[in-house]
Amino acid sequence: MLTSQRKQHLLSLLRRDGQIVAKALSQELGLSEDTIRRDLRELAAEGLVQRVHGGALPASPAAVNFTARQDLASEAKVAVGRAAARLVQPDQIVILDGGTTAVQVARHLPLDLKATVVTHSPTIAVELAQHPGVEVVLIGGRLFKHSVVAVGAAAIEAIGHVRADTYFMGVTGVHVQEGLSTGDLEEAHVKRALSRRAAETVVLASSEKLGVASPYVIASISEVSGLVVEQDVPEDVTTPYIELGLSIIRA
Known part of the structure; x- marks a missing residue:
């Protein structure tokens, strides 16, 4: 799975489940937790997710001026x-x-x-x-x-x-x-x-x-x-x- 596809998959899961648990998802996808966490860091930098301990939550759209x-x-x-x-x-x-x-x-x-x-x-x-x-x-x-x-x-x-x-x-x-x-x-x-x-x-x-x-x-x-x-x-x-x-x- 390409990085862009993987990130879109993460966002789809977030919309569906309301949260991402990095450990569980890494086992599900057969990827390392480091890979999942790196994707989440990059998505967080784009303002698309809010990282929390163990995974991520949807980022608030209300955090604008x-x-x-x-x-x-x-x-x-x-x-x-x-x-x-x-x-x-x-x-x-x-x-x-x-x-x-x-x-x-x-x-x-x-x-x-x-x-x-x-x-x-x-x-x-x-x-x-x-x-x-x-x-x-x-x-x-x-x-x-x-x-x-x-x-x-x-x-x-x-x-x-x-x-x-x-x-x-x-x-x-x-x-x-x-x-x-x-x-x-x-x-x-x-x-x-x-x-x-x-x-x-x-x-x-x-x-x-x-x-x-x-x-x-x-x-x-x-x-x-x-x-x-x-x-x-x-x-x-x-x-x-x-x-x-x-x-x-x-x-």
Whole structure:
């Protein structure tokens, strides 16, 4: 089998099974593990897979810049954002992450809602600037332009002074075994800090983020309370999360 054919076969298996286990596949194909791992390294360099211990997972298509993400599964993000906005109760303090799905949460908060939104996203702050009943607390720090959010030590120090009811977390990858992940190390640290300052964390999980992984782990699945997903996500996709005790909110 030629290298190009072998790589296409790996991608086909990944689409079918949702993961590649290098040892098992090497035995199946009669190839060395080194050969499989080399192919996976090259596919990872092309952004087609995310390598994990022992093999690979699908790479998240959501790990692109903010502008590009605005056009990715936009209808799904509107639905997820609308459903998440309905979870916000009067007089709550909620943390709203950065990102295009979080923007939809902000846009769908009822105009008569009185609550406090804490965010490290200038984009979210601007979205809520004209909301009559929402007080906005903006966390500062170094601007990570890829996601248009504040990161760094100053942001994490400020986050330590917050105590919120719910954190609506944006991610680029949600996986039962590999947890929640994103494409930047500092951003992962900030998201972890935000999650620790909320009574519960709800993940905004449009379908392109389910079953995929990005390079930097935020937290394990067990550390969050629930997922907001699209209405038509198959039950066999959500069942493993339910078995781990998560609530599934369908948009």
